[in-house]
Structures are given as structure tokens and as C-alpha cells.
Amino acid sequence: xxxxxxxTQRNLMVYLKNKSSIFFSVLxxxxxxxxxxxxxxxxxxxxxxxxxxxxSLGLSAKDISLLSDEVIIAATISLSTITIPxxxxxxxxxxxxxxxxxxxxxxxxxxxxxxxxxxxxxxxxSFALSSLLTTIAWIYLYFQADTAVNTxxxxxxxSLNLLSSLxxxxxxxxxxxxxxxxxxxxSFFGLFSAMIGFIVGAYVPISQFPEMVQxxxxxxxxxxxxxxxRRLYTENLLDHxxxxxxxxxxxxFLNEMKRIFSIDVTFFGHDLTNEMILVYVLVLMLLSLSxxxxxxxxxxxx
Numbered sequence: 001x002x003x004x005x006x007x008t009q010r011n012l013m014v015y016l017k018n019k020s021s022i023f024f025s026v027l028x029x030x031x032x033x034x035x036x037x038x039x040x041x042x043x044x045x046x047x048x049x050x051x052x053x054x055x056s057l058g059l060s061a062k063d064i065s066l067l068s069d070e071v072i073i074a075a076t077i078s079l080s081t082i083t084i085p086x087x088x089x090x091x092x093x094x095x096x097x098x099x100x101x102x103x104x105x106x107x108x109x110x111x112x113x114x115x116x117x118x119x120x121x122x123x124x125x126s127f128a129l130s131s132l133l134t135t136i137a138w139i140y141l142y143f144q145a146d147t148a149v150n151t152x153x154x155x156x157x158x159s160l161n162l163l164s165s166l167x168x169x170x171x172x173x174x175x176x177x178x179x180x181x182x183x184x185x186x187s188f189f190g191l192f193s194a195m196i197g198f199i200v201g202a203y204v205p206i207s208q209f210p211e212m213v214q215x216x217x218x219x220x221x222x223x224x225x226x227x228x229x230r231r232l233y234t235e236n237l238l239d240h241x242x243x244x245x246x247x248x249x250x251x252x253f254l255n256e257m258k259r260i261f262s263i264d265v266t267f268f269g270h271d272l273t274n275e276m277i278l279v280y281v282l283v284l285m286l287l288s289l290s291x292x293x294x295x296x297x298x299x300x301x302x
Contacts, residue, residue, distance in 0.1 A: 004113045004120075007104075011121035015088045025087035026129065028193045029076045032202045036072045044068045048257065057253055058245045064257075066144055067237055071261045073137045074229035075202035077157070080130045081164035082196055082222050085122040086189060089169070089176045092118055093185045105300060115296045119169055119289075126165035131158055147240040153232050160232065163278075164225045167285040171221070173292035177299070200226040205262040218267045221284050224277045230263045231274065238263075 015021055036044075045061070045068045052059040095101045104114060134157055141148035179185050197203045200223045206214050217223045241254055258264045265272050 003109050004117055007109060007113060007117035008120045008124070011088065011091050011117060012125060014091055014094075015121070015125055021087050021090065022129075024189070024193075025084045026080055026133075028083050028197055028202075029079045029133070032079060032197055033072065033076050035203070040072075041065070041068065048260075052253065055247070055249055055253070057247045057250045059241065059250065059253070062145070063237070063241060066141075066148060067234055067241075067257065068261070069144070070141065070148065070233040070237065071205075071230050071263070072202075073141070074233040075200060075226055077130055077134055077137065077161070078164065078200055078222065078226040078229045079197065079202055080133055081126050081161060081225075082168045082200070083193060084126040084129055085165060085169040086172050086176070086192065088122040088125045089118065089172055090182075090185055090189075091121070092173075092176045093179050093182060097181050101300070111297055111300045112293075114300050115293055118296075119173060119292070122169040122173075123162075123165045126169065127162050130161045130165065134158060134161060145237070147237050149233060150236045153236055157229065157232050160225065160228055163281065163285075164222070167221050167225065167281055167288075170285050170288040170292060174288060174295060177292070177295045196222070199223055201262050202226070205260060206265070207260055207262045214265070215268055218265060218272075221281045224265075224272070224281060227262060227265050227272070228274060228277055230261065234258075234261075234263055 045065050048064050049061045052064060095104065109117075134154070138149065138154055175188075176185070179188060199217050199220055201207075201217070206217050206223065209217070238254060238258070242251060245251075245254075255264075
């Protein structure tokens with residue numbers, strides 16, 4: 001156990017000592033948030049505010065803007081649990097390229113300790129940093145409105161941070177096992193960072209894509225987890241709005257907002273419940289971890 005902890009700590013220290021790695025691991029989330037604040041917020045909210053006013057639904061511009069803020073915060077946190085593990089797992093590539101893995105193999109470390117050490121370092125870094133971002137978001141939302149999020153939702157979000165970190169780390173352990181050089185990793189990460197924001201619906205909600213594209217994106221576990229993040233972040237506010245608006249058309253309008261913001265999603269015509277998403281993510285996570293263990297066990301065979 002001491003060897004495993006020491007190796008995990010070593011991987012974390014390599015990541016934390018490289019300030020540029022930390023920056024680039026959260027850069028995608030920062031870009032999404034920046035684009036939203038500078039350009040997209042009005043595009044998201046203004047048409048909805050105008051329709052709500054025209055129909056006299058009793059929904060304030062502040063409530064609609066707050067709901068939009070929660071949706072983008074959810075996507076930002078979700079993205080951080082994807083890009084951070086990938087950046088930490090750069091250690092795998094670096095160790096291969098510099099032949100450090102030979103030294104690791106000649107050490108007293110067992111194969112399973114090497115595999116688990118890489119995996120745990122990615123999970124720990126992702127969970128810690130995403131939880132830090134979650135706490136900052138919680139503070140922001142708390143000062144916006146007391147109906148934004150409650151303590152139960154936030155505890156569930158912290159738990160989801162852990163699940164998403166585990167899922168992403170397991171999946172991308174497989175991906176980085178096929179990358180041999182830092183230059184290749186940099187090219188992959190640049191392309192990956194650009195694409196993942198669209199795949200999880202951070203730049204544009206996946207409801208705006210054709211149905212075939214939506215179904216394809218929903219095969220990706222992180223896209224489904226982003227939907228869960230959105231549900232948890234918006235649950236308290238939506239419950240409040242459903243209860244306080246008396247207009248008969250208000251419920252239909254709120255349901256349409258949930259569809260537009262990809263809070264509610266359908267997969268080949270079937271509504272996806274929280275339980276269905278969690279089962280799919282857990283099964284795929286265990287499958288990914290099993291494949292990763294098989295690949296790395298062959299590579300690190302002594």
C-alpha cells in the first residue's frame with residue numbers, strides 16, 4: 001500500500017509542478033464560460049424572456065437568466081472532470097517516451113500498483129479540482145438567489161464529480177495507452193479539447209443538433225453525465241418555478257426550456273431517467289477499467 005500511495009503521489013506531483021498542465025487542463029472550461037459570458041448568454045436567454053413576457057407567464061428575466069447560468073455552470077464542471085484526467089494521464093506518455101517506465105518496472109512496484117497509481121492520480125486530481133470549481137459555483141449561485149441550489153443538490157453534485165472522474169479516467173486510460181510521444185499527445189489533446197465541448201453540449205445544447213447526431217453524442221458517457229449535472233443544478237430552481245407560476249401555459253414553457261437546454265434528453269425516442277444514465281455510465285466505466293487493466297498488464301508484464 002505504501003508503494004502504491006508513493007507512486008500515486010509522484011504522479012500527482014508531476015502534474016501539479018507543471019503549471020501549464022494545470023492551466024490547459026481547465027482551459028476548455030474557461031473558454032466555455034468566457035464565450036457564454038461574452039457572447040452567448042443573451043442569445044440563450046433573450047428569446048425566452050421575450051416569449052415569457054408576451055405570454056405573461058409570470059417568469060422573471062432573472063429566473064430565466066439564472067436557469068441559463070446553472071446550465072452552463074453544469075457543463076463547465078462536467079468538462080473539468082474530462083479534461084483534467086486526460087492531462088494527468090499525460091504522465092503515462094511521458095514515462096514511455098523518456099523510458100522512465102523501465103525504471104518503474106525495475107522497482108519493487110507490482111503491476112497492479114503501477115496501473116492503479118496512474119488511475120488514482122487522475123481520479124484524485126480531477127475530483128479535487130472539479131470540487132473546487134463546484135464550491136466556487138455554489139458560492140456564486142448562493143448570492144444570486146436562495147432558490148438556486150440547495151445543500152442536498154450540492155452533495156449530489158460532489159458525488160457526481162467523483163463518478164465522472166472515475167468514468168473519464170478509466171476511459172482515457174485506454175486512449176493514452178496507444179499514444180507513444182508527447183508531440184502526439186499534444187496534437188490529440190488539442191483536437192480533443194475542441195471536440196469535447198460540442199459532444200457534451202457545452203458550446204451548444206445537443207438539442208440543437210439533428211436527432212441522429214444527438215443519439216450519437218448520447219453514446220458518450222460524459223454527455224449523459226453532463227445531463228445529470230444540469231438536472232442537479234437546475235432542480236431546485238425549476239421546482240420553485242413550477243410551484244410559484246400560476247399561468248396554465250407556464251408548465252409547458254418550462255418543459256420546453258428543459259428540452260432546449262438538454263436537461264431532458266431522449267435516446268432513440270426514449271426519455272432517459274437518472275437511473276438509466278447511472279447504470280449505463282457504471283457499466284461502461286467497469287468495462288473501460290477492465291480493458292485498461294488488460295492493456296496495461298500486458299505492457300507492464302515483467
